[in-house]
Amino acid sequence: MPAKPEASTKPEASANYDRLDQLVRRFEKLFNILIPVVAIAVSLLIGSIIILAQGASPLEAYAALLSGAFGNAYNLSNSLVMATPLILTGLGIALAARCGVINLGGEGQIIMGGIFATFVGTLPAMQGLPAPLYIPVCLLAAFLGGALWAIVPGYFFARHGVNFMITTMLLNDIASGIITALVQGPMKEPDKFAPQSAQVALSARLPILLPKTRLHAGFLIALILAVLAYVILFKTSFGHDLRTLGENPTAARHSGIHVFTMQMVIVIVAGGLAGMAGSAEILGSQYRLRSGFLSNYGYEALAVAMLGQKHPFGVVIAGILFGALKAGRGTMSRAADLPTSFSMVLSGVIIFFVAISPVLMKLPRYLAIREMNRKNRQDSTLSNAA
Amino acid sequence: MDFLAIFNQDFFYTAIRMAAPIILAAVGEVMLERAGIFNLGIEGGILFGAFLGVLGSYLFQTPWMGLVLAILGGVVLGFVFGWATISLGANQAVTGTGINILFLGLTSLLARMIWGVRDVPLTVPAFQDISIPLLSDIPVLGPVFFRHSLLVYVSYLMVLVASFVLYKTTWGLKIRAIGEYPKAADTMGIHVIAWKYGMSVFGNVCACVSGVILSICFMNCFVDNISAGRGYMAVACVILGQWSPVGALLGGLIFGAGNALQMRLQIYNVPIPTSILLVIPMVLALVMVLLVRGKASARPAALSKPYEK
Numbered sequence: 001m002p003a004k005p006e007a008s009t010k011p012e013a014s015a016n017y018d019r020l021d022q023l024v025r026r027f028e029k030l031f032n033i034l035i036p037v038v039a040i041a042v043s044l045l046i047g048s049i050i051i052l053a054q055g056a057s058p059l060e061a062y063a064a065l066l067s068g069a070f071g072n073a074y075n076l077s078n079s080l081v082m083a084t085p086l087i088l089t090g091l092g093i094a095l096a097a098r099c100g101v102i103n104l105g106g107e108g109q110i111i112m113g114g115i116f117a118t119f120v121g122t123l124p125a126m127q128g129l130p131a132p133l134y135i136p137v138c139l140l141a142a143f144l145g146g147a148l149w150a151i152v153p154g155y156f157f158a159r160h161g162v163n164f165m166i167t168t169m170l171l172n173d174i175a176s177g178i179i180t181a182l183v184q185g186p187m188k189e190p191d192k193f194a195p196q197s198a199q200v201a202l203s204a205r206l207p208i209l210l211p212k213t214r215l216h217a218g219f220l221i222a223l224i225l226a227v228l229a230y231v232i233l234f235k236t237s238f239g240h241d242l243r244t245l246g247e248n249p250t251a252a253r254h255s256g257i258h259v260f261t262m263q264m265v266i267v268i269v270a271g272g273l274a275g276m277a278g279s280a281e282i283l284g285s286q287y288r289l290r291s292g293f294l295s296n297y298g299y300e301a302l303a304v305a306m307l308g309q310k311h312p313f314g315v316v317i318a319g320i321l322f323g324a325l326k327a328g329r330g331t332m333s334r335a336a337d338l339p340t341s342f343s344m345v346l347s348g349v350i351i352f353f354v355a356i357s358p359v360l361m362k363l364p365r366y367l368a369i370r371e372m373n374r375k376n377r378q379d380s381t382l383s384n385a386a
Numbered sequence: 387m388d389f390l391a392i393f394n395q396d397f398f399y400t401a402i403r404m405a406a407p408i409i410l411a412a413v414g415e416v417m418l419e420r421a422g423i424f425n426l427g428i429e430g431g432i433l434f435g436a437f438l439g440v441l442g443s444y445l446f447q448t449p450w451m452g453l454v455l456a457i458l459g460g461v462v463l464g465f466v467f468g469w470a471t472i473s474l475g476a477n478q479a480v481t482g483t484g485i486n487i488l489f490l491g492l493t494s495l496l497a498r499m500i501w502g503v504r505d506v507p508l509t510v511p512a513f514q515d516i517s518i519p520l521l522s523d524i525p526v527l528g529p530v531f532f533r534h535s536l537l538v539y540v541s542y543l544m545v546l547v548a549s550f551v552l553y554k555t556t557w558g559l560k561i562r563a564i565g566e567y568p569k570a571a572d573t574m575g576i577h578v579i580a581w582k583y584g585m586s587v588f589g590n591v592c593a594c595v596s597g598v599i600l601s602i603c604f605m606n607c608f609v610d611n612i613s614a615g616r617g618y619m620a621v622a623c624v625i626l627g628q629w630s631p632v633g634a635l636l637g638g639l640i641f642g643a644g645n646a647l648q649m650r651l652q653i654y655n656v657p658i659p660t661s662i663l664l665v666i667p668m669v670l671a672l673v674m675v676l677l678v679r680g681k682a683s684a685r686p687a688a689l690s691k692p693y694e695k
Contacts, residue, residue: 102477102479102483104426152676153676156679160679161679162675162676163625166622167672167676169615169618170619170622170669173615173618173665174668174669176661177661177662177665177668180659180661181661181662184661299483300487302487303487339498341494344490344494345495346491348485348486348487348490350484351484351487352481354480355480355484356470356481358474358476358477359475
């Protein structure tokens with residue numbers, strides 16, 4: 001640890017600390033943006049090595065990726081559609097991470113959301129419902145599905161301290177077993193061969209926002225929820241308690257925050273948002289359930305949340321980046337043959353890099369102190385000269 | 387169908403066999419967690435080891451080089467994980483998840499790049515099962531216990547070694563002290579950081595060798611996601627076994643039995659979808675973890691807290 005400036009009883013001392021605080025904050029702001037940018041740069045660099053090893057040109061491949069992701073209105077809408085579940089799941093993971101809960105169960109919660117939404121969306125008894133009623137019912141069902149998948153491990157974690165990460169990971173595998181069995185059996189489209197469900201009712205589908213594109217209302221919902229998450233996290237006392245719990249659990253307990261309730265709420269919200277991610281994809285884009293309909297999105301959402309620095313707006317930006325990577329991969333693979341595992345490699349590198357970035361977050365304080373010491377020395381030499 | 391017919395000699399043989407990789411990875415994880423590090427990246431380590439095993443066997447046409455390569459890979463992975471979590475103080479669970487995702491993608495990508503896209507995966511020389519003379523001739527017990535591959539025996543042996551080291555030697559005392567109260571251990575002159583690095587390397591080597599068991603003992607090829615959640619089951623084993631090697635062995639045997647049961651049920655054509663049968667071990671792991679919970683007193687007190695002087 002760098003030496004702290006010596007505390008003294010002089011009035012300048014407190015002014016000094018104020019100045020230090022300001023400096024630290026300025027550097028921290030810079031680093032909050034710098035770290036994700038560096039993380040992306042590093043992962044793209046590693047990506048280039050892989051592309052080079054395949055005998056293709058990284059520049060061409062990345063150019064193809066860009067045009068495939070943003071080249072025209074349709075491609076752009078495709079990127080945003082793929083970003084939608086990532087943003088929704090990532091928001092839940094970011095909120096949970098803010099209070100110290102790491103949700104690795106996104107994968108399973110997404111699947112449960114998809115199952116519940118498809119079940120309600122194909123229920124013959126509900127076919128007559130008008131869209132303004134039917135869509136919210138489906139979304140709510142998906143929220144419940146995702147929350148259900150998080151609430152059991154959440155309860156045992158909050159009440160008994162059972163490792164939340166390992167239980168949710170196991171539940172991911174269980175959920176994927178369940179969905180495969182469902183689309184082959186009970187939920188399979190009647191009289192058809194393919195292992196997939198029937199299409200959801202027309203009135204249950206999320207409306208397309210822009211004609212001739214794939215952009216559906218799910219993206220808008222994700223944006224609204226991001227704003228809502230921002231307001232809750234930074235403008236309410238609940239959000240303040242939540243952040244306190246994440247940053248200093250002991251202080252949180254002593255200040256009378258009800259830790260159990262807080263953790264249960266956040267687990268339900270995180271699971272529910274992941275469930276909604278599953279439903280947004282079903283109701284807005286794929287219209288029917290297949291096993292692996294959002295394969296690996298749960299894990300990539302963790303990368304999104306980390307890359308977005310656990311900030312709702314950061315999650316939106318990171319989600320769009322990852323969505324673009326997914327959408328652009330099709331055109332990119334023409335320039336270099338890159339299978340789906342490529343984006344997993346990038347996600348892994350990004351998560352790893354962001355995980356080790358806290359050591360970089362110590363730098364702002366260090367830099368600020370050095371800056372101040374330099375200034376103080378200058379001041380003292382000046383006063384000595386005088 | 388007579389339900390009990392499932393539990394024949396073959397069932398127990400399969401259970402012992404399927405338990406081995408989980409037990410080996412879990413024993414490595416026990417030592418790691420006893421030194422205060424929570425490694426969720428076992429799954430990635432297993433995948434990495436499985437891939438390197440096949441690669442070594444492919445390059446040198448002998449499974450032994452696969453094993454050597456996997457051990458080297460484990461050492462490197464141990465240092466990288468240690469550097470991130472011990473030296474840089476990164477969140478251990480997040481780092482582990484990063485490693486899992488990275489290696490799930492990387493092994494699949496590299497396998498494609500080296501061996502191309504194939505309908506049937508490329509086969510390489512693999513370890514053969516060894517029948518231990520005399521012992522393997524014992525009726526019933528012989529075929530169940532003494533006709534396994536070398537690394538399966540090593541896995542079970544590792545339980546004894548780890549148990550002995552952890553509870554009967556000063557090394558073990560040091561490791562446990564670091565996991566409980568690193569500051570006191572440091573004051574006593576134990577090099578906390580070095581020991582943590584050592585355990586990180588040991589745990590990751592165990593995970594990688596466990597991958598070797600999957601790829602070139604049980605099979606002779608690499609397929610995507612060959613570990614299929616065994617790393618997570620190993621972490622569950624550690625909790626089930628209350629952070630002791632023998633406990634991890636028992637946990638591993640339960641999952642081995644779950645796996646064997648699942649395979650036998652598939653053969654018997656029970657009217658349950660295969661995809662549900664496949665997750666039986668996971669359901670078993672989940673229920674057990676929730677029931678046992680892991681007493682707070684058994685959990686190393688400084689688990690998953692980075693150590694700063």
